[in-house]
Amino acid sequence: MITKFNSIKKVGCYEDLTTNANKPFDKVNILFGNNGSGKTTFSNILYLLSKHCKDKQTLFDELTESDSEIEIETTNGKISLKNIIASELDIYVFNSKFVSDSVYNGNTSNIDSFSNEIKLTNEKINLIDKEIEIVLKRSTKINYWIKEIQNKLDAIWKPLADDFQSKISNSRLTNVKPDITYKVEGDISKLRNELSKLYWNYDNVSKQSGTIARLSAIKERLSTLSEIRIDFENLNAFLEHPISLSAKNNLKERINKYQQKSEEKKIQNQIGDVNDWFKKGGRLLFLSKDIDSHCPLCNSDLTDNIDSILQEYTSHYSEAIIKLFDFLDNLVNHIEKLKSFDFLSANYEISTDIVETIKLYDIKADNFVFDRNEDLLSSLESVLLKLKEKKSAPDSTIKIDGSAVELIQAYQEIIRKFINTIEEAIDKEINTLKGKNIEDIIKEIKDKIKQIVSVELNQKENNIFESKRRTNSEIASTCQTISSFFKQTSEQLQTQRSEELSKLNAESKFVNIYLKHFGIYHFIIDRDKSKSKDNITITFTETGRKKSKFGFSLSEGEKTALAFAYFISKLRVEKIEGSKEEFENTVVVIDDPISSLDDNRVFQTANLIDSFLFFNKDNPAKQPKQVFILSHNLVFIKYMYNALRTNPEINDNINEYYISTISPFIKDLPSSLKNFTNTYIHKLKTIIDFKEKQIGYDSVKNYLPNYMRIVLETFLGFKLAKVNDDKGRLPGLDSLIKAMVTEFKNYEDRELDGLNKDRVIERLNHLKKISDHESHGNIHKAEEFIFISEAELRQFAKNTIQVINYIDEFHF
Known part of the structure; x- marks a missing residue:
């Protein structure tokens, strides 16, 4: 697999191609670049790596100089300028060189033989093909039901999985997601509460x-x-x-009397607590009775009344x-x-x-x-x-x-x-x-999620059939059994078919098939093996007329479609059906399969690439190892990405890149292009980005005036609901400005951002002049080409946005 361009200097149109993308090349790589951005050089560099490249030395000499540098990183090592010609990678490239080498070089039309010419039509093969078609239709229906049930399970699973990841740290729901055939019983409300x-x-x-x-x-x-x-x-x-308190009160009165007296004399600090003094004195009296019944303080004889005194103390201080x-x-x-x-x-x-x-x-x-x-x-x-x-x-x-x-x-x-x-x-x-x-709790949570998914999948309201007699899991189990049988049958039929294959003019057969995929029914081609050049015969189906040269018979879009149909046919014969070499080891490079003059086949081409490369119903694993898709067509890029990302096998392996036209480098596709919805929004966003200095002058100087005209024409056309001019044609800016003048007469003047109605009309006329070809002088007298200055262009971008904002305030 090719992972990165480390260094590309002085190769083709690249002076020094640098890579500023965040991600290396992945399985599918979509690259957008304007015309002149170097897409063809990019694809030719990859062509130099291919063993299928014709006259590789000539291509190398045309692309490189004596001091060129090439360093390409692959999963098998690095490829440099010294060994690039010796590279023999299995790379199929569709670009201008392939078209010139294999289909049409501008003078002669010549379809090369496939490396394996396979005869695909005889009676037995036709019968086998019919059986395969029947099996395929039935298998498709069965697989559709399986996919429908799987989609319902995925829709139930995703919010539960997202909730788990947001709440549980350092744990993943690996091997927890149940199969669509898994079935348990339970009350969904109770399970969710648990x-x-x-x-x-x-x-x-x-x-x-x-x-x-x-x-x-x-x-x-x-x-x-x-x-x-x-x-x-x-x-x-x-x-x-x-x-009793009678005896107690007598002593209490004396204690209070002495307490009061000590307070009057202000000697309470020297004496201390009077009550405590009496209490301790009473205890001394008890000791005195045992000694001599005298007062401990004055030594008076208390023999006659010591008992009554002690009674008072006992009453007052009893427990x-x-x-x-x-x-x-x-x-x-x-x-x-x-x-x-x-x-x-x-x-x-x-x-x-x-x-x-x-x-x-x-x-x-x-x-x-x-x-x-x-x-x-x-x-x-x-x-x-x-x-x-x-x-x-x-x-x-x-x-x-x-x-x-x-x-x-x-x-x-x-x-x-x-x-x-x-x-x-x-x-x-x-x-x-x-x-x-x-850990036990996490295990219980995982088990509960698995139960909830199964129970909810099998709720009646989620049943894919209106009858609801069987649950989705029961239906899925039966469908998988039938699908396995169909797969085995298809493999047996393909084996029989392969045994019947013999050499045939496969080139014209397959090319005509794929031309119809592009919506081309009015001619078919045939290849004359006896001729070495101009070996293509075109038959116009309505008249039966034949042409051996198509240089002037087909449009550029038809020529591109024919060449791409041949490229797809070559891949089918050489890599999918007629080769022992595995398609899984092949790199496919597709450079601008849509002609600049043929936007009508955008969707068909994107759909064919997606279906052909990544939806092999007989063998889903048979996909190319890596794909590069390059285009200047934003609509095609959008369709291509939307088609590819629906494939669960590759949706995590798709990278989008942008090839710059100035100071060439590869970077991640900007969000404005990723979110592209139509050319009007893209062009308006470009004008705004330049006005706000998010895009450099050199990147837009050659096309921004034209963008202004397209944006103004589109905006005024929708605003005025005007679909044709006085002559019944699509209205140009002149006609729309006149209509704007007429419409303004019905409204009172107002001022916004320094503008009024007259100033708006004046600016519209000035912007028209700038965006017209004559803004650069008289073409028939031109001596040189001079771009509008950066200051003027930035002012005109500002004026364009101001005019749109002003008119948008009116409701016509």
């Missing part, structure tokens, strides 16, 4: 540590819920048990009262803290947010935490009052309303239940994540 869950699991497991951390953080938020922590059983025990007050203080602080903010609403908002957040991790839970409840708040208030009442009268017996207790305990239970439920759900999900293997 696939979504698997993708979710994959995403979570692939980000496992982060997901677990986020779930743990959600779990931590549960601690922000405010609970009513009241132990009513313990509380009731305190409230209903009275504690029961301390516990009671501590218990009451804690509960009072707790309830007052809850009252300090709207804890019910806060709890509701937190719980709601937690429930919504865990839904993102496919964890479902109900929020049974209620919003604000006045009865509950009233119950808390009543409990608070009871606590304060007990603190003020410890020796009293206090009871709390039972309904208030029930309300508070019910809310406590709701909060605890909610916390436990969420914790369990999150812990379960975390444990599930820790136990998942990402």
Whole structure:
């Protein structure tokens, strides 16, 4: 395979051909170039590599000079100027040299014999051909059904495959796509839901540590819920048990008196906590009773009243009262803290947010935490009052309303239940994540995709037959069995046919067949083997008249079609039917199979090339190793590419290139040409690109004025809906400008981009003059040819776009 032109210097029209394309040559290579861009030189360079090239030395001498350079890279090594003539590659080239060598050189018409002349018509062969035709028709129908089912499967597969590639890293769906005969049962909605869950699991497991951390953080938020922590059983025990305070109050009064006095004297810092002083002093009194019942401070004899003094201390500092007050203080602080903010609403908002957040991790839970409840708040208030009442009268017996207790305990239970439920759900999900293997999930996803494709393919709405009695997979299985039988039968018939082949005038037979493919029915050719030149006889089918020379009998388009039909016939006989050499090792080069004067056969030619080279129904693998197609015709290039890319065998191996006319180089086909739809859009895009300095002056100076005229004529013709002039002919720019003047009279003047109606007409006339031939002077007196200057041409391109924009604002 030819992969790249590394260096082509001073060869043919190329001074220095450089390659700026991103991709090397592939199986199919389509090259667009304007006339004069070097397409013929390109094809002749490839011809020099061919063992089929006639008089290779003469061609080499015509193309090269003493200091020429050639370096061509192939899969089998490099070919240089030194060894190019010795090259014996199996390359078939259709270009002007081939036409001159093999069909018509301008003076004589002469069809060469094929290297294998094959007799293709005798009675037995005709019978075999009829059988082959029947088998082919039936096989085509069967294969059409198979292809239709395959297309449906591909349409189902593609979005699933695209989704997989976008979501799964470092994995491919290799060997996952099911065969059209593969069939499983299932509910398509359920399968798609399961696939979504698997993708979710994959995403979570692939980000496992982060997901677990986020779930743990959600779990931590549960601690922000405010609970009513009241132990009513313990509380009731305190409230209903009275504690005496008479002795306690006597000591308390003294403590308060001394505390107050120390504050008045401002010596509390020196004394410290008075209560603590009394408490520690009481402990010393207990020790004093065991010693001598004297005061530790003043040594007074306290024998008569030390017991009563110790009773006061015991009452004041007993554990029961301390516990009671501590218990009451804690509960009072707790309830007052809850009252300090709207804890019910806060709890509701937190719980709601937690429930919504865990839904993102496919964890479902109900929020049974209620919003604000006045009865509950009233119950808390009543409990608070009871606590304060007990603190003020410890020796009293206090009871709390039972309904208030029930309300508070019910809310406590709701909060605890909610916390436990969420914790369990999150812990379960975390444990599930820790136990998942990402490879297992990917395998499950692939299996699920395969199931979905099969189940959806066999849905009734996708059935290729209206009867819908059998599923697509069942139909495909039967069709493949029948197709295999037809293929075997066809191979047997082809073998019989090959055995019957003998020498025949194959040249004229096949050429006439392919001429009809080009839509040429009005003449046929015959080859006279006894003649060495002018051996072609043309018979005009309507009159029966014969011509032995066609130099003046056929149009240039017909001559090109005849030559190309011969080239195709030569390939068929020598490489497909009559040769032991494999077509799979052949390179085919086709240079401008469409004459500049014959656009009518664009589609037929593109279709024939595609069908002939790449759709061998009897042997799909029999395709050329590599193909180069060169043309100046954008419409042909478009048809050629569209035809080839529908073939799944080659659609990933088609490259498009552009051969520049200035400073010759090969580059990737520009997007403007890839997206070509018609000549008007292409020419308008060229004018815009030049105006915006995206195209160089030297590239367009010789044709841009003509482009402006064509674009203006086309635009005005459509805008004015004018299909003929005063004489019933297609309107030219003169006629269209006059019509524009008339049309403008029906509309008020307006200004846009510095233009008004009069200025537009003035510019149109000026642009017409520039684009006409007389813009370059009087042709019959011309001494030299001078292009319009770059500055003027750029201004005219700008004016053309401005005029179109201005007129387009009017709606006629």
